[in-house]
Amino acid sequence: GAGVSQSPSNKVTEKGKDVELRCDPISGHTALYWYRQSLGQGLEFLIYFQGNSAPDKSGLPSDRFSAERTGGSVSTLTIQRTQQEDSAVYLCASSYREGDNEQFFGPGTRLTVL
């Protein structure tokens, strides 16, 4: 596609429910990144993929967070048993390859946990 796309654009959920956020990177980009933008924490790195593997999961805030990528394309970020502090905008980015320092960002998914 023309750019990185994410869905849904907005998600409201109740505390304790699980949510899945989807990212579709730019076609041909092998590296994919997830970030979180929240009040008070700014923009934080969560995880990145090179192909289907995730060499760096260091930014995932707890074991309730997981991500996968299949077919070297679409990625899903899953948050289990959501908490109010998970409310944030979740941004996905992609780059042509790992180590390519220009990353292209999607519009984000705004998650609100009530």
Place this chain on the structure above:
Amino acid sequence: GNSVTQMEGPVTLSEEAFLTINCTYTATGYPSLFWYVQYPGEGLQLLLKATKADDKGSNKGFEATYRKETTSFHLEKGSVQVSDSAVYFCAQYSSASKIIFGSGTRLSIRP
């Protein structure tokens, strides 16, 4: 560890004023440096970048020069417009393939 510190906002200026948003970084080595911009209701966009010391990145009238002596990458524009109102993020590229962002500076331009 690596970090980015930028001027806190919000910054409010009149149209045609001169803009400076300060940014400094800490890093081992010489990472690539970026300014990203987030316009209201839109996603994060790369505004400009510099990949080595003394490089100047420029775009849309904005400029920033990579200064290794002062570990700075200040954003400047000679004459701002209302359409420049946005949140600006200074950032560095980490060797671990992730981008480390500053906290963001909200800029508002009055007509």
